[in-house]
Amino acid sequence: MANGASIPITNYKYGFAKPERYVFKSKKGLDADVVRQISGFKNEPEWMREQRLRALSIFQSKQMPIWGADLSTINFDDIYYYIRPTDRQAKSWGELPKEIKDTYDAIGIPEAERKFLAGVTAQYESESVYHSFQKQWEDKGVVFLDMDSGLREYGDLVKQYFGKAIPPADNKFAALNSAVWSGGSFIYVPPGISVEIPLQAYFRINAANMGQFERTLIIIDEGAYVHYVEGCTAPVYSTDSLHAAVVEIFVKRGGRCRYTTIQNWSSNVYNLVTKRAFVEEEGIMEWVDGNIGSKITMKYPSCYLTGRGARGEILSLALAGENQHQDAGGKLVFLAPETSGEIISKSVSHSGGRTSYRGLVKVIKSAERVKCNVRCDALILDEKSRSDTYPTMQVDEDNVTIGHEAAVSKINADQLFYLMSRGLTEVEATSLIINGFIEPIVKELPLEYAVELNRLIQLNMEGAVG
Amino acid sequence: MKLVLYKNQTELVPLRLVTLEEKLEVVLAGEGACVEVVGLILGKGVEEKALEAYITHAAPNTKSNVNVRAVLRGRSTFSFRGDVKIEKGAKGADAYLRSDALLFDEAKMGDDTPALEILEPDVKAGHAATIGKVDEQMLFYLMSRGLSRKEAEKLLIEGFINPIREKLKSGSKFLI
Numbered sequence: 001m002a003n004g005a006s007i008p009i010t011n012y013k014y015g016f017a018k019p020e021r022y023v024f025k026s027k028k029g030l031d032a033d034v035v036r037q038i039s040g041f042k043n044e045p046e047w048m049r050e051q052r053l054r055a056l057s058i059f060q061s062k063q064m065p066i067w068g069a070d071l072s073t074i075n076f077d078d079i080y081y082y083i084r085p086t087d088r089q090a091k092s093w094g095e096l097p098k099e100i101k102d103t104y105d106a107i108g109i110p111e112a113e114r115k116f117l118a119g120v121t122a123q124y125e126s127e128s129v130y131h132s133f134q135k136q137w138e139d140k141g142v143v144f145l146d147m148d149s150g151l152r153e154y155g156d157l158v159k160q161y162f163g164k165a166i167p168p169a170d171n172k173f174a175a176l177n178s179a180v181w182s183g184g185s186f187i188y189v190p191p192g193i194s195v196e197i198p199l200q201a202y203f204r205i206n207a208a209n210m211g212q213f214e215r216t217l218i219i220i221d222e223g224a225y226v227h228y229v230e231g232c233t234a235p236v237y238s239t240d241s242l243h244a245a246v247v248e249i250f251v252k253r254g255g256r257c258r259y260t261t262i263q264n265w266s267s268n269v270y271n272l273v274t275k276r277a278f279v280e281e282e283g284i285m286e287w288v289d290g291n292i293g294s295k296i297t298m299k300y301p302s303c304y305l306t307g308r309g310a311r312g313e314i315l316s317l318a319l320a321g322e323n324q325h326q327d328a329g330g331k332l333v334f335l336a337p338e339t340s341g342e343i344i345s346k347s348v349s350h351s352g353g354r355t356s357y358r359g360l361v362k363v364i365k366s367a368e369r370v371k372c373n374v375r376c377d378a379l380i381l382d383e384k385s386r387s388d389t390y391p392t393m394q395v396d397e398d399n400v401t402i403g404h405e406a407a408v409s410k411i412n413a414d415q416l417f418y419l420m421s422r423g424l425t426e427v428e429a430t431s432l433i434i435n436g437f438i439e440p441i442v443k444e445l446p447l448e449y450a451v452e453l454n455r456l457i458q459l460n461m462e463g464a465v466g
Numbered sequence: 467m468k469l470v471l472y473k474n475q476t477e478l479v480p481l482r483l484v485t486l487e488e489k490l491e492v493v494l495a496g497e498g499a500c501v502e503v504v505g506l507i508l509g510k511g512v513e514e515k516a517l518e519a520y521i522t523h524a525a526p527n528t529k530s531n532v533n534v535r536a537v538l539r540g541r542s543t544f545s546f547r548g549d550v551k552i553e554k555g556a557k558g559a560d561a562y563l564r565s566d567a568l569l570f571d572e573a574k575m576g577d578d579t580p581a582l583e584i585l586e587p588d589v590k591a592g593h594a595a596t597i598g599k600v601d602e603q604m605l606f607y608l609m610s611r612g613l614s615r616k617e618a619e620k621l622l623i624e625g626f627i628n629p630i631r632e633k634l635k636s637g638s639k640f641l642i
Binding site: 365392397398410 | 570571573577583590593
């Protein structure tokens with residue numbers, strides 16, 4: 001991009017960049033050599049290397065999506081596909097390099113950890129450098145590792161599930177991720193174990209022009225429960241950055257998984273993520289998906305309900321400001337009788353931003369007594385902004401109850417006037433109304449995220465209202 | 467079918483879907499233009515019906531209301547693509563897009579996409595869609611009053627399609 005450092009980014013709270021200090025960096029661009037190099041560097045088993053190379057050829061042969069956001073400015077030859085920040089993983093906080101610690105201090109991980117978080121896998125660049133896990137969970141057999149360690153230590157389990165929910169041929173960016181993935185989390189919860197405290201991982205991108213291709217695999221065994229929290233904040237860079245993650249989740253019979261994401265990439269990042277969960281009998285999958293940052297996001301968390309009585313819930317929140325396009329939503333695919341699901345989407349566009357809700361509800365023949373409800377609401381704050389809704393329903397079964405509802409509106413002048421007559425400024429009143437609008441989703445977030453989100457919205461609104 | 471409405475023109479567009487596929491385009495080009503689209507789709511046998519409706523609000527204070535109801539029996543299929551676009555500057559536009567389908571036997575809803583594209587904040591826009599069988603609770607109520615299941619079902623279907631049928635009868639000039 002020609003405008004380089006002049007990309008207009010205002011009020012970006014986490015917009016700081018640390019000097020790069022890397023042990024290994026692949027060359028720019030992507031070919032079979034780069035893929036072999038990444039795989040060799042990680043000492044991966046043969047099957048993974050084969051799969052990466054196969055995925056690479058799928059990536060090269062696949063077309064870019066012809067729908068959705070404008071991705072024409074991505075230059076795949078101008079990206080580093082692998083960067084390894086430090087030579088080995090640090091076990092304790094003190095061992096971490098100073099810049100990395102500074103970065104985390106700024107996001108507030110140590111405080112978060114003090115608040116009894118079960119474990120923190122902090123991802124600086126492409127690989128987890130800091131890993132801590134409370135012993136109590138380890139004793140119960142809960143596995144919470146970065147994906148590379150997961151592959152090393154639980155090779156058979158990984159081989160059984162890796163790429164089974166999202167095969168490389170699913171879409172171009174899933175293929176790219178399968179070829180060059182690095183980092184991400186691997187979680188296994190044994191039968192009947194309930195992990196009460198959320199597992200958290202913080203992701204950061206900190207090298208200009210590098211893509212982050214993390215890969216997460218979560219397996220919830222029968223009757224188990226976990227809440228995984230992923231928060232993304234990335235420093236500002238002058239050239240476009242690509243984030244193409246893949247998240248695969250398997251919820252076994254009677255299990256339950258909640259996956260919370262707050263994505264706050266800096267406003268030059270392309271965030272193209274494939275997330276999918278397979279849910280067996282009586283299992284529950286909940287996606288809580290917040291999209292605040294990035295230049296372009298295309299992300300539709302999906303639930304494939306494969307067993308009788310399974311349930312999928314998707315809560316999607318999108319906030320788009322200047323030069324941002326949030327193309328988000330969710331997919332529910334009902335493959336068994338008596339399954340149920342709900343999608344709630346709330347989006348706010350301001351200062352020329354664009355939000356699009358894109359969703360799919362699919363019911364196959366014989367999936368009787370399916371119940372599904374979709375609700376998407378959008379707020380447009382000014383003349384320059386835009387909001388779209390593209391819901392698709394495909395229903396091949398007659399014995400179902402499916403509803404969809406959507407409304408697009410601007411901020412109610414009466415409400416604004418009332419609040420301002422009570423002494424609030426226009427900005428305060430506007431952010432109060434927005435916070436009320438998105439409340440159904442915010443109340444599902446862990447407390448520290450909810451607080452941060454409310455602050456972020458206030459921050460984003462300043463200057464947005466004239 | 468393509469229709470352009472100018473200043474303060476009001477039109478009721480009835481869609482009976484005589485052919486299997488129909489495409490309707492309405493452009494609300496003048497201030498205060500108003501369109502109401504009502505569609506009644508009855509599918510039976512192995513019919514595969516499809517309806518596309520594109521409504522563009524290009525002027526201020528324009529109003530559109532799309533209401534499509536389908537009763538599908540046998541192995542019939544119905545696909546609906548509705549797209550309401552509100553252009554920048556179409557202040558005070560009011561758009562509502564609604565599709566409801568009642569399914570029986572082996573019928574299915576092929577692809578139901580009621581989309582909205584909105585480039586102007588000073589508007590009111592909404593859409594809703596339902597797909598399903600007749601309401602079991604309503605059926606139960608009617609049956610508890612002595613009606614057979616068949617009669618009760620018939621009554622509910624009539625209630626479902628009557629508002630649309632009335633509009634269809636009233637002809638093409640209709641004030642919203």
